[in-house]
Amino acid sequence: MKQLINIIIGLSFLLFTACGQGKIKTxxxxxxKFEEFKSKEKFLRDGKLFYxxxxxxxxxxxxxxKINLAADDFKKLADKGNSTxxxxxNAIKIGLDRFADLYLQLDTEDRERVCSYFEELMDIVGLESSDGHLNDFMYGFDPTKK
Structure with missing residues (x-):
């Protein structure tokens, strides 16, 4: 009986820790950093990025x-303190969807620069993956998914 209780406690602990995964503490x-990001001039020549x-x-x-609206979206989520x-x-996807009406007018370098701005926003909150949204935007598919 004691062994069964220990198993239940152990499983409960695993369940609680698993549910907390994927949360980002702001x-x-x-x-x-969001305000600094929004106030800087964008789409200027950048030798470090070969832009x-x-x-x-x-x-x-x-x-x-459009980029600043994405920053506002991230800021709202960060303001919650523990967004997932x-x-x-999802905010990345919504933000990138805002570019759909201009997508064909953007050359490769400009699309790459848009993605690098989203990467900056991801860095601000510590998000490690766009879940393929940046690849979808850049290439029309995510090459990491088969």
Whole structure:
């Protein structure tokens, strides 16, 4: 009987710890980093990323607004304090879907730059995976999934 109780306690412990997986505790400086991210000028030439700058300068304010909306989405989730990986990944999908109307106007470098901005947002909260959404945006499919 004692062995059965120990097994039940052990399984309960595993269940509780498994349910907590995938939660991201918001870093203390995240809100400041979101504001810094939103205020910086985007789609400028960046030699470190080998980004030549926006292909079509008329798109710069539109793309910047879309990226900043994604930052707002992340900020709202971070403000909750313990959002899940899945919630952030859904925010990535929603954010990338905002670019659908301009997708064909973006060259490869601009699409890569959009993805790098999402990676910056992921870094702010410590999200390690976009769940394939960035690959879907870049390539039309996720090459890591078969």
């Amino acid at each position: 870093p203390e400086n995240a809100m400041t 030549p700058g926006i292909g079509d300068p008329t798109l710069k304010p539109i793309l910047t607004e 990986d899945t919630e952030y990944q």
